[in-house]
Amino acid sequence: MHISHNPKYTMITPWKSSLHEDFNMKNICRSYELMEQTLKVYTYREGERPVFHQPLTKGIYASEGWFMKQMEGNTQFSVTDPRKANLFYMPFSTRRLELFLYVPNSHSSKNLVEYLKNYLDDVISSKYPFWNRTGGADHFLVACHDWAPHETVLHMSRCIRALCHADVNEGFVIGKDTSLPETNVRSATNPLRDLGGKPPSKRQILAFFAGDINGYLRPILLQYWENKDPDMKISSHMGRGTKSRENYVQHMKNSKYCICAKGFEVNSPRVVEAIFYECVPVIISDNFMPPFFEVLNWEAFAVLIPEKNIPNLKNILLSIPEEKYQKLQMRVRRVQQHFLWNPEPVKYDIFHMILHSIWYNRIFQVSPR
Known part of the structure; x- marks a missing residue:
């Protein structure tokens, strides 16, 4: 499954491998190290709990929670001055959004979509210039709930969306959005419990x-x-x-x-x-x-x-x-x-791979055509 991006942009060599080749670790390191040298992320502090800043780190939607937890605690890629950032993270949980705002048996997510719209209009775009200058193209979200594509497609369509529900027939945009691993974390305190299997x-x-x-x-x-x-x-x-x-x-x-x-x-x-x-x-x-x-x-x-x-x-x-x-x-x-979700991020683990995919897609968006 080889996905072709812009052939004119060759700075990054992706670490593809064929069935008869081993994984090319040299290319992995090259792409990853370039990310380490260039990526700066500003995480918005605005947003009310529990939808914002209150990650769920257990269950099948844990990917969005673990990423939020590790991104907000990160010192390597994070910047406190948004003027120094080249990507902006909106730290909300689509699982929390559903748990706290969905009206049971309403069969409607209109109020959830409106909640996110108000966040953009009343908090992000009114307080900061960064959303407005790109229309959100340098902003990203990380969302694992099944409803996330629908909830974000109207007002966050230009964002880089890391989505578990990566369905090309339901609005997932190859080259902009990225596929988020859906990880069923059974222990929030020990995400690596039972790792491995028989030979x-x-x-x-x-x-x-x-x-x-x-x-x-x-x-x-x-x-x-x-x-x-x-x-x-x-x-x-x-x-x-x-x-x-x-x-x-x-x-x-x-x-x-x-x-x-x-x-x-x-x-x-x-x-x-x-x-x-x-x-x-x-x-x-x-x-x-x-x-x-x-x-x-x-x-x-x-x-x-x-x-x-x-x-x-x-x-x-x-x-x-x-x-x-x-x-x-x-x-x-x-x-x-x-x-793997490590209790503390480790090079090349899932946290860094998600960041890499987001950064990688943004690079191709702004590269020469």
Whole structure:
């Protein structure tokens, strides 16, 4: 999956790799170090809690919370003088926005959209000159809730939007927006708990999936594969409670391939969970732009299967030679560092990768055409 940007701009060499190449660490370092030399971020202090400045660091929407927490505590890229910044961060939580402002059973997000509009009109653009000079093109937001694309498309359309729901059919703009990893953080105090999995030779399950049956795709997956084949551990759920969660984790740790099938939306926390537990992700979601697609070649460490090929899922996986599977799994372990929330940010981890994607897209917006 190679996404082509402006060919005239060649300062940054993205760290793509093909199926027969290893990851080019020299190019990773070059691009990353350029970001370290140039990126300066101003985080707006305005905005009322709990929607602003009060991150949620547990659950499937934790990416926006962990980023907010680490960005607001950052000293490397942050500046206190907005005149020195080349990017501006608006630290709000779309999950908090939904929790505190959505009217139950209203089936309307109009008041949520209006809340963000008032923030822009009454706080940001009236107090600062920076939004108005670019129309928000040098501003960014980090949002994981499914409603974020709709809530931000009207009044924040020119911003760089880091979105978990990276659906090209629902307003995600390649070259401007960036795909935010959806990370299911189970422990807010220890986000790296249970990291890793069994070595390839000891993984007894060919393919595993368990999850709520929402959307149109997962019922099709179950129709063909639930309780149909002992090698394919496909089920609608694994029960509730601590033991069930532990069983779910152990299945991922013991599987060669982890099925990441879309639900209501194109994204799924299973993509990062698979990497977390060193299981090769099998992404079944036709319009999904995976995280960090600007610089990572997902075909080097994941299997991308068109939705129409679900009936042939097992044959596709069995057709992958053992040697190729081991390379995929090895690369999963190598890219794992890019998808981890460390208690304190570490070079090349998920915090820095998100920043890099945002910076990278902004560079291409302002580069010569």
